Amino acid sequence: MKKFALIGAAGYIAPRHMIAIKATGNQLVAAYDPNDSVGIIDSHFPEADFFTEFERFDRHVDKLHRADNGAEIDYIAICSPNYLHDSHMRFALRSGADAICEKPLVLNPWNIDGLLDIERSTGNKVNTILQLRLHPAIVALKEKIANAAANGKHEVDLTYITSRGHWYLQSWKGDLKKSGGIATNIGVHFFDMLHFIFGALQQSNVHYTSDTKAGGYLEYEKARVRWFLSVDVADVPREQLEKGQRTYRSITVDGEEIEFSGGFTDLHTRSYEEILAGRGFGLEENRTAIETVASIRNAQPLGLTGNYHPFLARQA
Incomplete structure (x- = not known):
């Protein structure tokens, strides 16, 4: 069972990620969104910790990463507004997790080059939803x-x-x-x-x-x-x-x-299956x-x- 965090839990597409995490037998342990209209979490992962301030979410993820007891987060799913994707993927990689990012990956091609550098330095990977x-x-x-x-x-x-x-x-x-x-x-x-x-x-x-x-x-x-x-x-x-x-x-x-x-309803779950099998789109x-x-x-x-x-x- 892999441990997930989710950025952008109140967004339109976030429930599809929650469904995919659950359908693939994994666990959402933490979620963040500045908007607190996230009752949908109760339908999937009622025990997940939730934060409305990024700084507190960052601290929580960092504590799990440093705990050395198997609590670290394996994947961070990113469903935030488009212009924040680049920053949130960087956060995921530097937190010791692989990223799963919604489309569009970034707004400009040169952002891809910076992320490739961070992948190489951290050993973590960006996966994208190209369903x-x-x-x-x-x-x-x-x-x-x-x-x-x-x-x-x-x-x-x-x-x-x-x-x-x-x-x-x-x-x-x-x-x-x-x-x-x-x-x-x-x-x-x-x-x-x-x-x-x-x-x-x-x-x-x-x-x-x-x-x-x-x-x-x-x-x-x-x-x-x-x-x-x-x-x-x-x-x-x-x-x-x-x-x-x-x-x-x-x-x-x-x-x-x-x-x-x-055939659209389960494509996020299919995407997660491929990512977990090491066949994600990078x-x-x-x-x-x-x-x-x-x-x-x-x-x-x-x-x-x-x-x-x-x-x-x-x-x-």
Whole structure:
């Protein structure tokens, strides 16, 4: 049984980590969040110590690390706001624990280099949640693309709309410096998936970007990709809206829809199983996706020109 600590226990994604820790037969012994709305802990690990001040959490983790009685923490799961991931991974490694970090790993590619240095000096490891790499439909598509006869590049459209209320722009997620912007916050795992399936990134153009949506063009070794991401409910197609749906997810490859709406609920547990077996995704495996979202964030939008996503026509 491994011992876990959790940073960001009040966050949206934290319960999936608690479920994964429990499902893999391990124990959450300490958790931290400046927000004390963490009653969900009682459903999984009611005996876990909880802290609302990082300094007290730090002291507790350090005491366990120095106890020399088997109480030290093996893994620290990180579910904090995006801009804090780098600092919290550094804390985990220097506390003698491996890190399990939510996406995006960091906001800028150069942060990966610093973490690699700390991995080497501490002997501890960063693992990341790149759950789409474990989705059966995505694994099957990767195999299909790998085995296909080389005959030009595949034509791909990626559309992801996940509606958010007015709270979104008032939270840290609406702050570019804290979230990295819309492409980073809701798109980084899709960009990792595209790299995972279609190979090295060769070109990136941004056609449109705002606080709530963005669209552009990416070219990989094996694919040309038009992409559109949004948290604006007005972008959900009318047919889905009339059914009461506020989320729309679509990936087409050469005009064929790739169905992967199901199978998401246990991907964090699958991720934990792989990490505990020594097969987690490390720092370097995140580099292409982080470079992609950083370049999108810093790009000057071209406007509706060239090979742009059809949903962008609505923004004209």
